[in-house]
Amino acid sequence: MIQDGKRVYAVDLARGLAVLFMIFVHVLITYSNAEVQHSVFGGVIGFLGGPPAAPVFMALMGISFYYSRNTDMTSGVRRGLKIILLGYVLNFLRGVAPIYIVGFVAPSMASRIPAAIANVTDALLELDILQFAGLSLIVMAVLRERKVNKYILLSLAVAIAVAAPMLWGLKANIPVLDHLLDYLWGDKPSAEACIGNFVSFPFFPWFSFVLVGMFLGDTLTKSPDLHKTFNKIGIVGLLILIASVPFMLSNSAYHMGDYYHCRPGGVVCIVGIVLAWLYLCNVAIEKIEANRVFAILFHWSRTVNILYIVQWVLVMWVADAILGFNKCSYSMTVAAMLGITVASHFINELYLKCRPVSLRK
Numbered sequence: 001m002i003q004d005g006k007r008v009y010a011v012d013l014a015r016g017l018a019v020l021f022m023i024f025v026h027v028l029i030t031y032s033n034a035e036v037q038h039s040v041f042g043g044v045i046g047f048l049g050g051p052p053a054a055p056v057f058m059a060l061m062g063i064s065f066y067y068s069r070n071t072d073m074t075s076g077v078r079r080g081l082k083i084i085l086l087g088y089v090l091n092f093l094r095g096v097a098p099i100y101i102v103g104f105v106a107p108s109m110a111s112r113i114p115a116a117i118a119n120v121t122d123a124l125l126e127l128d129i130l131q132f133a134g135l136s137l138i139v140m141a142v143l144r145e146r147k148v149n150k151y152i153l154l155s156l157a158v159a160i161a162v163a164a165p166m167l168w169g170l171k172a173n174i175p176v177l178d179h180l181l182d183y184l185w186g187d188k189p190s191a192e193a194c195i196g197n198f199v200s201f202p203f204f205p206w207f208s209f210v211l212v213g214m215f216l217g218d219t220l221t222k223s224p225d226l227h228k229t230f231n232k233i234g235i236v237g238l239l240i241l242i243a244s245v246p247f248m249l250s251n252s253a254y255h256m257g258d259y260y261h262c263r264p265g266g267v268v269c270i271v272g273i274v275l276a277w278l279y280l281c282n283v284a285i286e287k288i289e290a291n292r293v294f295a296i297l298f299h300w301s302r303t304v305n306i307l308y309i310v311q312w313v314l315v316m317w318v319a320d321a322i323l324g325f326n327k328c329s330y331s332m333t334v335a336a337m338l339g340i341t342v343a344s345h346f347i348n349e350l351y352l353k354c355r356p357v358s359l360r361k
Helices: 009-031 040-048 054-065 073-105 120-125 129-145 150-167 175-185 203-221 226-250 252-256 264-287 292-302 304-323 330-354
Strands: none
Touching: 009 040, 009 054, 009 264, 009 292, 009 304, 009 330, 054 129, 054 203, 054 264, 073 120, 073 129, 073 304, 129 175, 129 203, 129 304, 150 175, 150 203, 150 264, 175 203, 203 226, 203 264, 226 252, 226 264, 252 264, 292 304, 292 330, 304 330
16 A cells, blocks of 8 residues: 555554454354354454454455556456456365365265355355455446545445345346346355355445445545544544444344344444544554564555465365364364464465466566
């Protein structure tokens, strides 16, 4: 991220932390038993892997779009399509491949894979954050090409959040078309805790967070004083949180849905958390001297797509072939979190060193 020749390190820190929390929560929902998941420890990890993770990713995607060197619509559409394809590659690597290979090498272990996870078709067609990110990049490219005013972007964010619950699950009963519609408002709940929903990030309502990020990106790129701007972001985030509390307390289960399908109250509350979190990340950057931990988080921020793929492949292969699903105690969960994080980091480093020159730009 460049702002007047300087990196906006608060954004890098927020994205790097989101990577860490993402790994932790994926380990939790895949490996941990019910006692761990429903404990205070599980609740803390679940929260960190919630608003400060995926919604922050979405908002940062919108912010980063305004700092991108590729400003033409064609580049945005092309990149979006590549990321969508990458999502299906991930589905094959983490879902389809281990099902077949573990089934061939260790049939006894394969028999313990939950039925919902062992369904090859569902595993290949699952819509995750990469598919959503790709579609979002395409839509953002169109919006930027049209030079849409940032306040109209906010209005669109509200409209999408409000409309989402009325659209979830709508189908045309035509298989290919229904899969495409799932990108927009799919809702395919799963009985398995480690999946939750086979449409994890439907465009409605998740694009609301991207639009908020685009508003912030427009604001930050034009800000003469980032310190003051981040302070305003923090104040607005706090006010949004305070305003959303009565709605959330009235029926939090309704407003939060299954997390992947938040209703308007949940979306507003998460937006408040995201804004407050970005402010806190900026405070950390301003108050804490540069250190090795920050350097690693910044590095993860710049290589997030590869890390996302690596950690999910590791998580699912280890579950399929070694640990099983939802069986780990506290100690095993913590060990797995640390192990997957370290392994993901070093595999990412190996990839960066060995990847073709044409992919290093």
